Amino acid sequence: MTGTNFLFVSLDGLIGDIAWRVKQHGNDVKYAITEDEFSQDVCDGLVPKTDDWRAELEWADVVVMDDSFGLGREAERLREEGIPVVGGTELTDRLEEDRGFGHETMRELGLNVIESRIFESLDAGIEYVRNNPAPYVLKPSGDTQNFNELLYVGQSEDGADVVQMLQRYRDKLDGEVEEFQLQLRKTGIEISVCGFFDGEQFVEPINYTFEHKRLFPGDLGPMTGEMGTAMFWGPPNRLFHGTIAPFEPLLRKEGYVGAFDINCIVNGDGIFPLEITSRFGYPQIAIQEAAMETPIDDFLYGLAAGTDPELETHDGFQVGLRVCVPPFPADDVDWFEEHSRDLQIGFREEGLPDGIHLEDMKHTDGEFRVAGETGEVLVATGLGETMQAAKTEAEERADDVVLPNNFYRTDIGSKWQKEAEQLIRWGYLRN
Numbered sequence: 001m002t003g004t005n006f007l008f009v010s011l012d013g014l015i016g017d018i019a020w021r022v023k024q025h026g027n028d029v030k031y032a033i034t035e036d037e038f039s040q041d042v043c044d045g046l047v048p049k050t051d052d053w054r055a056e057l058e059w060a061d062v063v064v065m066d067d068s069f070g071l072g073r074e075a076e077r078l079r080e081e082g083i084p085v086v087g088g089t090e091l092t093d094r095l096e097e098d099r100g101f102g103h104e105t106m107r108e109l110g111l112n113v114i115e116s117r118i119f120e121s122l123d124a125g126i127e128y129v130r131n132n133p134a135p136y137v138l139k140p141s142g143d144t145q146n147f148n149e150l151l152y153v154g155q156s157e158d159g160a161d162v163v164q165m166l167q168r169y170r171d172k173l174d175g176e177v178e179e180f181q182l183q184l185r186k187t188g189i190e191i192s193v194c195g196f197f198d199g200e201q202f203v204e205p206i207n208y209t210f211e212h213k214r215l216f217p218g219d220l221g222p223m224t225g226e227m228g229t230a231m232f233w234g235p236p237n238r239l240f241h242g243t244i245a246p247f248e249p250l251l252r253k254e255g256y257v258g259a260f261d262i263n264c265i266v267n268g269d270g271i272f273p274l275e276i277t278s279r280f281g282y283p284q285i286a287i288q289e290a291a292m293e294t295p296i297d298d299f300l301y302g303l304a305a306g307t308d309p310e311l312e313t314h315d316g317f318q319v320g321l322r323v324c325v326p327p328f329p330a331d332d333v334d335w336f337e338e339h340s341r342d343l344q345i346g347f348r349e350e351g352l353p354d355g356i357h358l359e360d361m362k363h364t365d366g367e368f369r370v371a372g373e374t375g376e377v378l379v380a381t382g383l384g385e386t387m388q389a390a391k392t393e394a395e396e397r398a399d400d401v402v403l404p405n406n407f408y409r410t411d412i413g414s415k416w417q418k419e420a421e422q423l424i425r426w427g428y429l430r431n
Helices: 016-024 071-080 090-097 099-108 122-131 160-172 245-254 284-291 296-305 333-339 387-399 416-426
Strands: 005-010 028-033 062-065 116-119 136-140 180-184 189-198 202-216 220-234 257-267 270-277 317-324 356-358 361-364 367-370 376-384
Touching: 005 016, 016 028, 016 284, 016 296, 016 356, 062 071, 062 296, 071 090, 090 099, 090 245, 090 270, 099 116, 099 270, 116 122, 122 160, 122 180, 136 160, 189 270, 189 284, 189 296, 189 416, 202 257, 202 284, 220 284, 220 387, 257 284, 257 296, 257 416, 284 317, 284 356, 284 376, 317 387, 376 387, 387 416
Parallel strands: 005 028, 005 062
Antiparallel strands: 116 180, 136 180, 189 202, 189 257, 202 220, 220 317, 257 270, 317 376, 356 376, 361 367
8 A cells, every 4th residue: 555644643752663664665654742752853854743643634544543541532533533543442541551440341351360459559558468468569550550660570478579669669759659559479471462453353363472571681680661572473362362352342342443462471270361551562563563464554554444454474483672772771861861862873784774673763964863762772673483583683683783882682582482382281372
């Protein structure tokens, strides 16, 4: 498909890579970054920008919205006006933003959700853990849930380390954590199940993703949003039916269009859903696009227009590595401005090489440069018939990036052989 007008709307400047690729297919694109003042230069020189996306609605053939925090209501309004839109609804936004509501909905749909509680008082959480000693996962909810540094996976069997973290949040963060969830820690393999919903049903194949949120190889160090992802595509299986499949009637009723993902812990006892992502995942969507043999513009248009889109994907494995610069994962705008902003990004070949996907980048004065303020610069992807081959290709591409002080994990996908054996033994990869 060429010659279609695509309008991309993002709160924080996350969907630029997909906008750029849609433009490369011969379409007209406009990109609005609506809220984050520090992300306004992301994709400058790469994708045409607009300061007023609502003024572009008559121009747009398709609108793509990339987040869940309030954009669902906007997407609903556009659908009511007959505009094809990829995006959520007010209810699907809430499924992600309100962890308690998301868990309640999963239980109502028959999913096996791990015991958890929502708290609005840190002192109440401290008292609860002391009275109910166990290993817990501490997750911020509501407006603070994207503060990944606040996520903590408890190690102590009596919950003492979680109490310490709650006390620290109370004493040091001065009311910033207004709502949080305590969830019993469950051991097993963590996997995300993602499907693209076209307003009526999930489009096959289904995407199965293994995320790596710790900063350092070996799953060590602080939590980040994501450092790298391994994935494959396949038909619906037990994982699909135990996570996102029961949501089909609700999503159909809502008119939801886009990616819908549930990550879960699986072991020999069952599938235990953790949380819902009712939007594109990052950097998940970049790695998914790398594996799509169907052009991304055709697919997005088919989703939004409800034309029963087909999706052809790479028959193998995919790995994506997030290439970052300091102070990531810390949030220090002054340090970033002094040391990392506008750093030149070089490649061994001219232009943007195959397998390199944009994050906080721009193109000015004939050069690719670091933009934004997160330090999440780009994603290097690799495809292969085996996970090891995909891992090797992604690492070779990341190694070809010339960028001072850049870093990335070198173990993404390395656990696949062991995890695959367990998943097969437990029966989760059967159709």
